[in-house]
Amino acid sequence: MPKLVxxxxxxxxxxxxxxxxxxAVLPLLAASLLAESGMSQIDDVPNLLDVCNMAETISSIxxxxxxxxxxxxxxxxxxxxxxxxQDLVRRMRASFVVAGPLLARFKEAKISLPGGCNIGNRxxxxxxxxFEAMGAVAQHEGGYVHLKAPAGxxxxxxxxLDVPSVGATQNLMMAASxxxxxxxxxxxAKEPENVDLxxxxxxxxxxxxxxxxxxxxIDGVTRxxxxxxxxxxxxxxxxxxxxxxxxxxxxxxxxxxxxxxLMSLIAKLEEAGARVEDEVVGIRVWPAERGxxxxxxxxxxxxxxxxxxxxxxxxxxxxxxxGTSTVTETVFENRFMHVAELARMGANIxxxxxxxIVEGVDRLSGAAVTATDLRAGAALVLxxxxxxxxxxxxxxxxxxxxxxxxxxxxxxxxxxxRRLETPTEDTGxxxx
Ligand code: UD1
Numbered sequence: 001m002p003k004l005v006x007x008x009x010x011x012x013x014x015x016x017x018x019x020x021x022x023x024a025v026l027p028l029l030a031a032s033l034l035a036e037s038g039m040s041q042i043d044d045v046p047n048l049l050d051v052c053n054m055a056e057t058i059s060s061i062x063x064x065x066x067x068x069x070x071x072x073x074x075x076x077x078x079x080x081x082x083x084x085x086q087d088l089v090r091r092m093r094a095s096f097v098v099a100g101p102l103l104a105r106f107k108e109a110k111i112s113l114p115g116g117c118n119i120g121n122r123x124x125x126x127x128x129x130x131f132e133a134m135g136a137v138a139q140h141e142g143g144y145v146h147l148k149a150p151a152g153x154x155x156x157x158x159x160x161l162d163v164p165s166v167g168a169t170q171n172l173m174m175a176a177s178x179x180x181x182x183x184x185x186x187x188x189a190k191e192p193e194n195v196d197l198x199x200x201x202x203x204x205x206x207x208x209x210x211x212x213x214x215x216x217x218i219d220g221v222t223r224x225x226x227x228x229x230x231x232x233x234x235x236x237x238x239x240x241x242x243x244x245x246x247x248x249x250x251x252x253x254x255x256x257x258x259x260x261x262l263m264s265l266i267a268k269l270e271e272a273g274a275r276v277e278d279e280v281v282g283i284r285v286w287p288a289e290r291g292x293x294x295x296x297x298x299x300x301x302x303x304x305x306x307x308x309x310x311x312x313x314x315x316x317x318x319x320x321x322x323g324t325s326t327v328t329e330t331v332f333e334n335r336f337m338h339v340a341e342l343a344r345m346g347a348n349i350x351x352x353x354x355x356x357i358v359e360g361v362d363r364l365s366g367a368a369v370t371a372t373d374l375r376a377g378a379a380l381v382l383x384x385x386x387x388x389x390x391x392x393x394x395x396x397x398x399x400x401x402x403x404x405x406x407x408x409x410x411x412x413x414x415x416x417x418r419r420l421e422t423p424t425e426d427t428g429x430x431x432x
Contacts, residue, residue, distance in 0.1 A: 004393040004407065006384035007416035008366055012245060015253040015282075016409045018238040020044035020070070020231030022051065022402050024193040026094045027170040028200050028229065029054045032074035033063060033101040034178060035204055038226030040074045042200075045231060046404035049397070050092055057088045057095050061102075075226065083110040086143070090114070092401075093167075096124055099147060100171035103136060104178035107149040113140070118337065118373045126161050126168040133157040134172075134179055156181030156220055164189040164302045169216070170197055176218035177206035185216040191303040192261045196232045203227035235261040236309045237403060238283070240378045242266070243313045244413070245285035246274035246293060247320070247386050252413060255282040264306040268314065272296045272321060295323030295360055300331050312338045312379035319347035320386055321360040328355045338376035341369040345383050345391065363388050371395035374402045381406065385415055 025045050032040045045051060045067070055065045055072065062080040066073045082102045089095040093114040102109035114124060124145075128138045131147055134154040139146045156179045161168055169189040174197075176183035188194070190212050198211030204227045207219040238257035245252030246269050259266060259278040266276045266283070272295075273288030288294065295318065300308040308331040318325040319342055329335045336356055339349045344367045348359040366389030371377030377399035384391030393399075396419070399406060407419045 001394055002396045002419060002421045004381065004384070004396065005418050005420060006366070006381065006391045006393065008364070008385055008387035008389060008391060010248070010385075010414060010416050012249045012252050012385075012413040012415060014413050015255050016241050016413055017255040018233045018241070018257050019046040019404050021193055021196070021234040022046060022048055023166070023236075024196040024231050025051050026054050027097050027174070027193070027197045028231065029058055029072070029074065030097040030101055031174050031197060031200055031204070032226070033058055033076050033079065033098060034105055034174060034224045035076050035226040036105070036223045037077055040204070040226035041228045042072045042074070043228070043230040044070050045072045046070075046234065048404055049401045050094065053088065053092045054095065057084045057098060060085050060088055079106065082106050082108045086112040093122060096127065097167055097170050097174070099127065099145075100131070100175035103131060103147045103149055104154055104175040107153060108147065110144050110146045113143055113145055118334070122332075124167070126163070126165050127171045130159045130161070130168060130172040130185070131175060133159050134175060134183070152180065154179035156183040156218070158184045158186070160186045161188060163187070164214075166191050166194065169194050173198060173201065173208055173211070173216060173218060176220060177201050177208065177224065178222070179220040181220055183218040183220070185218075187214055188216045189302060190214065192232055192235065192258075200227060200229045203229055232261070233258055236307065236375070238262060239265045239307070239310045240313050240382070240403075241409070242269060242276070242283060242285050243317050244382055244385060244410070246272070246287055247317055247382065249285055249287060249413075251284055251286055253279070253282055253284045257283040259283055263304060265310055265314075268296055268298055268306060272318075292360075293317060293321040295321045295325040295358075297326045299328040302331070308332055308335060309375050311335060312375045313382055315339070315349070315356060315358060316342060316379040316382040318358045318360065319349060319383065320362075320364060321358075323360055325358040325360065326355055327358060330354060337372035338379045341372065341376065341380055342383055344369050345387055347383070365389055366391040368392040368394070371398045374398045378403065381410070381417070385410070385417070
């Protein structure tokens with residue numbers, strides 16, 4: 001089983017560069033399926049398992065996907081199927097965003113329904129309701145959803161999302177780009193990754209306005225073409241390094257981090273006593289003056305509120321803060337599995353429903369722990385970096401889904417962390 005071995009307590013310094021955002025690349029690759037002509041080139045694409053899975057998913061139905069360094073080229077003029085293989089789609093929930101492009105361009109899509117995952121139930125009802133509002137018919141058949149557009153194609157519609165789902169907003173923006181007439185998505189997700197998708201769609205010839213606000217308006221066009229686009233920096237990778245710098249750094253510089261995308265995290269780190277400065281192409285962070293961060297209360301919510309994908313990492317930091325913090329998770333119902341693992345390292349955390357009460361302890365101690373999902377894995381790495389002694393982190397397939405070169409990036413900052421490769425383990429379920 002591959003594992004990370006971390007010797008804790010070493011200070012961090014220097015610069016680390018954040019790559020392109022995983023959660024932006026995945027819908028961008030799916031959106032490339034909308035191009036009837038031309039080639040798309042997407043730059044600053046991180047080398048991640050999830051990205052490989054999405055590339056394989058669109059290749060399996062006829063897209064030509066070529067990776068050169070950090071650029072990916074996609075040509076989608078020869079799509080031969082509207083049914084990506086079930087085993088590929090089931091590897092990753094985010095694959096469901098191929099439904100919108102296929103339905104809009106080919107009037108049909110048959111996609112395996114994503115199951116629940118480690119962090120919660122995660123339905124796709126809002127995606128499907130939105131497609132239905134645009135005239136599609138959805139039939140559920142043996143674990144698949146079979147979507148068919150009317151003979152004349154999807155029609156623009158007014159769609160209200162019960163919750164501002166990131167994935168549903170993406171699927172509906174893409175579908176509406178090739179629908180007839182005008183679509184309005186109300187209570188849309190405002191995440192920067194969705195703005196990035198809208199920019200890419202517009203470069204492909206779409207007419208999307210308002211991305212990044214609650215209301216997105218789309219005028220459908222008849223065809224789209226390939227386009228060039230550079231992915232926005234990964235705010236969660238950036239956030240993970242900012243937390244590390246706030247715990248152990250001496251002016252760690254997180255290059256390519258965009259402060260506008262990280263306002264809630266920066267505000268919380270400052271409230272806890274860290275110093276954070278916005279520089280020309282990145283963010284610099286220092287620990288609290290007295291050494292330890294102070295307790296704070298954190299509540300996750302939809303963007304621009306505090307991101308659920310940074311909940312586990314801040315909890316790891318607060319587990320060694322001065323005083324008692326609370327961390328409330330409102331986006332997913334089961335996203336506290338890292339609590340038990342942090343407890344193995346000496347953290348004093350108990351949960352009450354969706355709230356975790358974190359009593360800061362003087363020190364964590366190294367232990368063997370297992371990543372239960374992607375961001376939980378990042379939290380355990382942070383905990384290992386501050387703990388006394390040696391920590392072993394297992395379950396690396398989760399971390400590989402979302403962090404490109406995590407080990408070498410931390411080594412570059414002076415962390416004592418290494419990866420030991422041994423025979424493979426089974427891969428288990430995925431999550432955000
Ligand atoms: C995306 C991110 C993930 C992040 C999450 C919330 C990607 C690839 N993943 O996931 O990292 O944690 O946003 O910021 O971008 N919901 C419904 N019905 C639906 C869809 C969603 O009830 O049809 C609910 C979910 O159960 C959840 C909430 O809405 O409670 C948010 O989910 P959503 O924004 O859709 O998350 P994802 O797009 O799956």
